[in-house]
Amino acid sequence: MLQFPIQSYKRNVVYTPDGEAFSYYKVLENTVGINEQEAENTLVHNLQRLAWQLAPFGEIDYKIVPVPVDIDKRMDRLQKQYEGKYAEIGKYYAERAKEILREEAKNVVEYKFFVGVKLKRQELDENILGTFVSSVKSMNRYIQKISGFKEPEVDDLTARMFEESEDDAFKVLNQYLTVQRxxxxxxxxxxxxxxxxxxxxxxxxxxxxSLTEGILDPGKAGYIHIKQLDHESWCAFLPVSDFPVDLTYKEWAYFFQSYHFPVEVNMRTIYKGKKEDENKTNMIKKRFRDQDAQLIEANEDDDSLINLGRVLLHELENDIRNQGKPLLRTHINFVVYGKTKEEVRKRAKMLKLGFKDQQIELVQPLADQLLLFHQSLPAAKIVAEDWEQVLTPESFGESLFSLTRKIGNTVGFYLGKNISHEGESIGNSQSLVFYHPFLAQLGLEGSHYSSPHVTISGPTGMGKSYLLKDILLNAIFFGAQILATDPKNELEKKFKQALTPELERSIPFFKELIESFNYITFSPHKKDAGKLDPLTFLDGEEAYDTAVAVLEYLSELQPSERNIKTEIYQAVREVVQQEEKPG
Known part of the structure; x- marks a missing residue:
């Protein structure tokens, strides 16, 4: 009989019916740019150290949850950022983008990372009256529970028993990852x-x-049919049944993010202490001895993989004995889901093939689906024991947990899709890129920079100029004043080429936008003479002051050269008063 693992929750802590508690934390995603191998190595190292430091807590629950991207919400937030004379044009284009993305991005998700830590109970010093009151409250909660009268609440005494452990978990996690409760x-x-x-x-x-309403039907072997009042779906749990000896560069918590369908990950890690870890290695060593005896009896040579395993086991024994390296007894299951059973079947097949390329074996158990569903719930106990994998901190680090393919900003205009590996198509990419050119200077929490400077680089002919035009056009909707220098002399030509009669009829806003720009061309020809002269494009005192300042700067005048300054003032004044302007 499976018992639902959640009795109640308060803030970030889940309390179980048997008096245990798990605290949960959201991990801020890590991103690694192209060729930033050092940054990736740093993440691997931090995950290795984290796996060591979490051992005293005994049990850790890692989750990767695909969260659908709410296109309407994003575009509505974007429109609130628009201001200035072009704001209405920007809102028009934001609405058009919303309509297109609703269809194109209906299956797009962002991956969110969570870590749950099993907390240690601290026995509090209470007086006799406090103990009596606590006992009465506990009895009252028990009666409420069995009578179904109402959901029990978490009293202050119970919460205080886990406060210190929760604070310790928060500090440990933040040493190696950036987390929030x-x-x-x-x-x-x-x-x-x-x-x-x-x-x-x-x-x-x-x-x-109310959170757990629904019907779970495991009637079809290998699947669970989820039924709500007006909706239904299917899902399949695929636990890891075999890992290779060496997990270096396998990226098993990252590489699947490029698939065109969402994949959920539940990973429960259990620590059992140094003595049991030594017993585990002794048991594996005995298997090697039995295998050696069989090879001698059959007069066969050792397999190279077996020899490698024997060497690694010897190193692991020494690390456990001398350094206290923990073993991570890990239960990992991947979840695929969809509207129909056939859709889930295809997705499960694709995921299994992808992991097989990484020498990682996923299976789709016929009879354990409901057990694996239960095991994926927050704070649940391990009930599907058959799929345990023993990892080291080093192999856990190679998962790249918390690394995401997401680039760009959460708030901003739609820029395109992220294609991160060979063979991935734009149509299948699930990684949308949104960009806000001024987000860095808004002083928002989590911003890494206060002054936005952007470099656009890449091979010739791969769209750098197009990307720049896209950013500049969208930037003016935020009320920005844009000065673009165009050494290729193509901006004006390209923009005006786009103003076809058909486009003017279908998108009148675009014509209004393009014709409102000021284009200034510099050349050695007489028609472009004087275009940098402030007297040609400024009026009144502003023109006079600017011209004087430019000439003084170019002359590199010293403070003592007052006579020359006076001559500059008079000369500029004479030119300003002329009816015919220079150039």
Whole structure:
């Protein structure tokens, strides 16, 4: 009989029916640019160290949750940023982009990373009266639970028992990753997501009961049919059944993000202490001895892979004995889901093939789907024991947990799609790129920079000029004043070529936008003479002051050369008063 693992929750802590607690944290995504191998190595190292430091907590719950991108919400937020004379034109184009992306990006997700830590209970010093009151409250909660009267709440005493351990977990995680305590709304999303996989996210109240509504039907072997009142979907759990000896560069928590369908990951890691780790290595060593005896009896040579395993086992024994290196007893399952069973079958097949290329074996158990579903819930116990994999901190680091393909900004205009590997098509890419050119200077929490400078680089003919035009056109909708220098002398020509009669009829805003720009061309020809002269494009005192300042700067006058300054003032004044302007 499976018992639902969540009795109640408060802030970022989930409390179980048997008095245990897990605290959950959101991990801020890591991004690594092209050829930034050093940054990737740093992430691997941090994950290795984290796996060591979390050992005292005993049990860790890692989750990668695909969250659908809300196109309407993003574009509505974007329009609120528009201001100035071109704001209405910007809103028109934002609405058009919204209509197109609703269809093109209906399956697009962003991957969010969470870590749950099993907390240590701290026994508090209470007086007799406090102990009595606590006992009465506990009895009251138990009666409420068995009577179904209402969902039990978390009292202050219970919460205080785990406060110190929760704070320790938060500090340890932040030494190696950037994490935040999850909000209750995020915790509710994590719970509700389990019961609406492959469906529209249904808003639910805060009670555990409302979050877990739904019918789970494991009647079809290898699948779970999820039914809601007006929606239904299918999902399949694919646990890891075999890892290669060497997991270097396997990126098994990252590479699948390029697939055109969402993939969820649940990874539970259990630590059992140095003594049991030594027993585990002794058991593996015995298997090697038995295998050696069989090879001698059959008069066969050792396999190179077996020899490598024997060397690695010897090193691991020494590390456990001398350094206290922990073993991570890990249960990893990947989840694919969709509207129909056939859709899920195809996605499961593709995922298994992708991992097979990495020498990682995924299986689709026929009878354990419901157990694996239960095991994926926050704070759940391990109930599907058959799929345990023993990892080291080094092999866990190679997962690249928290690395994301996401580039660009959360708020901004749509720029395109991210293609990160050979063979990926634009149509299948699930990585949308949004960009806000001024986000860095808004002082928002989480911003890394305060002054936006952007370099656009790449091979010849690969779209740098097109990208620049796209950014400049969208930047003016934010009220920006743009000065673009165009050494290729193509901006004006390209923009005006686009003003075809058909385009003018279908998109009148575009004509208004392009014709409002000022184009200034510099050349040695007489028709372009004087275009840098302030007297030709400024009026009144502004023209006079600017011209004087330019001439003084070019002359490199010293403060003592007042007579020359006076002559400059008089000469400029005479020119300003002339009826015929220079150039």
């Amino acid at each position: 999850v909000k209750e709304s995020e915790l509710r999303y994590m719970i509700r997501h389990q019961f609406v996989r492959g469906q529209e996210q249904i808003e639910a109240g805060g009670s555990v009961y």
